[in-house]
Amino acid sequence: MAEREKEIERSAEEIVESFVESAKELPELRETYYSQEAYNIVRPDGKPTPAAERAKFRKRFISNMPTSDDQGNLKVEVARWAEER
Amino acid sequence: MGRGTLEKLDAIHRGELSAVENVQRALEQIEKLDKQIKAFIELNPNARAEAEAVDRRIKRGERAGKLAGLAIGAKSNINVGDLRTTCASKTLGNYVATYDAEVVKRVRAAGGIIIGMNNMDEFACGSSGETSAFGPTDNPAAPGRIPGGSSSGSAAAIAAGMCDLCLASDTGGSIRNPASHCGVVGIRPTQGLVPSHGLIELSVSFDQIGPLAPDVYGTALMLETIAGRNPDECTTLDLSSVNYLDKLDVKIESIRVGTSPKFSELTDPAVMKVIDGAVEKLHDLGAEVVEVELPHLEKGLSAYYVIMSAEFFSATRKFDGRKYGRRIEEVCGDEVLRRIKCGDYISRKEQRGKYYQRALQVRTLLRREFKEALDRVDVIVGPTVPKLPHELGTKLSPAEMRAYDYLTSPISLAGTCAGVIKAGEVNGIPVGLQVQGRVLGEGTVLRVMHALEAVK
């Protein structure tokens, strides 16, 4: 596993460095973060979704959880710092 | 599945073929062939019941929708509620979709029946279909060879007649590449044309859902069904509806087609010969063929890889194994891990400028160059993939594997659209022509492909 990971890490770095090499001569331009240039796409505040709509999702959500408690909380690890107390 | 999409729709409308029969035939075909081909990971147990509902609507004379009765495959990175949507990864091996993707809602509303989830490269990280945790997909058009990827199962399912149309996705070529290798039709729409809510991310700013189909009509039909603004998403374009079918038959005499000498520099001569033949046909159909400049085309791939990795790293942080599935780093394949490592490395604070931001500058450059070229012509045509698909099981280096995306990833950077249609064959292996259009130039791209399809 460690061997494999190292190998993969090396190939990842290779890719990155080869990019730097290939981009060497290219002009410095403004970065394009998005495929379109659009601003101020917002939505108004308003009425929340009805509870019935969320109830269906909740069932599916909980059934996907590796572990949950009987109230519907997701069960995860206890925090290490809390554990030490 | 034997006949064209339009004829099949007509048969369903006239009552000669029921939705149930159609779905049944698709399932039979899957039953017969899929052990070998592995185009599907999961089938929809409700497909028959859904088809019955469509038939009832047709019988009552109600509007059953544009896709009424058609059997649709969904790539395994598109959420279909209550079906396992795994991205062909052990990470999501037991994730049962908690909701319908926006495109799935639209397909269902149009009477399409999702029959199952297609195989794919794990998390869409691959160009061959071989990285799936469920095993590689075979190429029905060239048995024993890769079908291309990452929408491997989708293209193979179409090529093998296992379903009528497919919902697939394209990030750096994932629709176009397998369309080329499998000899089917597909299109990567302009970024933002099709809503992506429900598409499991490879790289958000490049990911686009699009169709794979046996013919141009089917491609246009599916695109019409799923395109258009979703007000609940930030990045969909402000288009209420689109219409491609009406103009599909308009002649292409007035169209200017661009080619670039760059293409032949990067492409296997045997492949290029087929492409040149297709360009010749377009010329014969009355299109004006001119040469355009794409000075830094070959710089696109590595810049694409850098940006995609940064976004993929970000998108995979949710796969921590707590809420669903398993922690990604613990169970994923090599290529997925490579991209995560790559993204981790380049989006660190001290590296950002050198890698991530630099790649975003190259993106600006490619956008500019494609825009300039496409200001002069209506479409640019060329090869989709620089080489023929390798035989399944051949060991390729990561660099060789990446090279499959050489000609498709620049379009992703440019944010424009591109369709693929079979141009011919090399030793019986399909070769697809990539028709690259302007931003929202899907109508023109489809028209050009349709004209070419007609002369075959």
Added chain:
Amino acid sequence: MKMKIGFEVHEQLATKRKLCCDCPTNYRDAPPNTNVCPICTAMPGAKPMPPNERAVDAVIEIALMLGCDVVIDQPIYIQRKHYDYPDLPAGYQHSSTPIGVNGELVGVKIREVHLEEDPGAYDPVAGTVDFNRSGIPLVEIVTEPDMHSPEEARRFMRQLMLVLDYSGKVRPEAGTLRADTNISIEGGTRVEIKNINSTKGAYHAIKFEVMRQKGLIDRGEVILYETRAYLESQMITIPMRMKVVDFHVIPDPDIFPFIIDRAHVEAIRKRMVETPHLRERRLVKQYQISQAAAGVIVSERELADLFEAVAKQIDPKLTATWFRTRLKKVLNYMKLRAADIKFTPKQFAGLLQMVKLKRVTPEQGELVLRELVKKPAEPEKLLRKLGLAPLKRAELEAAVVKAIKENPKAVKDYLKGRKEALNFLAGKVMKLTRGRADPRRITKLLRAKLRSSKRRKKKRA
């Protein structure tokens, strides 16, 4: 000992929907994981909705109230800040680039104001997560390390809470505060403390941390750069042992940036609420009241609003005195906030008018005020209800005579020169008149009567 203290303060914004989905934000009484959807639980493939406009505007307004320059005419990005923690469903938190910069509050510089998203609620001991809270918009306020003692830090926090409360843009329920603080003392290293949930908590956490760090320095030990958690139950901090991570910050490719223009900022400035410290200054000047009274009055926005409404109708100085003393006392006694007051300014002004005209004593007025707070009505009506209708002189005299007659020992004591006996007798008269009489009148009358009885006694003798 020199020290530097800075804060990162987070408060939930008062919106109906979450920042990037339509789930409700009133999670208080909701069973675990009910106010959730694919977006705020980071289901695979779920895309954020466009950001809630009200949340963006709320942050602009708060930034203005904190004296910040709002970042205008350039893109503000919603960024992804990555870290691995059970409460963070996507593995990254949405956090905007600065919306406000270079502010100031009670001498503390505000470095930046951001829009952020709340993570879910993680119980670190039980190991459970409830995502009802996940995705609620937050304002994040980052200060410079400008505070130099736990007391200064507390003063700043109190004032900040007051400003946020005034803005009306944060959720009114108590306990939505989440603060991180960083502390370094001279010769040491910066230490961050998380998990602070109140002003009091901040004070205790800092006090503990200063002592701890000082102890280390005194013993010649090294202070590590680390993140610690504040344990409220024990008022101590403990190391969280978090891996030092890079946040891999990138603009969220799912959310377009926004650009704020000057006109929008000015529109918000126009409708913006006056900050408490500016209001205090204005009240002193405009109504000619004391600094101390103004300070009390602005301690709650609703209290100040009520004050101004009343002061427009009647003597502002009298109003201020009553607000500072009797009203505050009654509210404290009943454990109410000014926001809970139901009576109208006119009713309160009516009460003060009666006091001013000496129709009731201040003490009686306070009794009326209590009723007014309990169950608002016209003060006249309450007066009658309490049986506090003005006392006739004859009634008072009769009561005084009765008290003298029934308490000969007290009378004797008083005549012997024990002054406190007079208070005793006055109390008796109060009782007999059921509090309707002015204490000053009672004593005056008592003295007169006692004096004359003394004279009579002397005569007889």
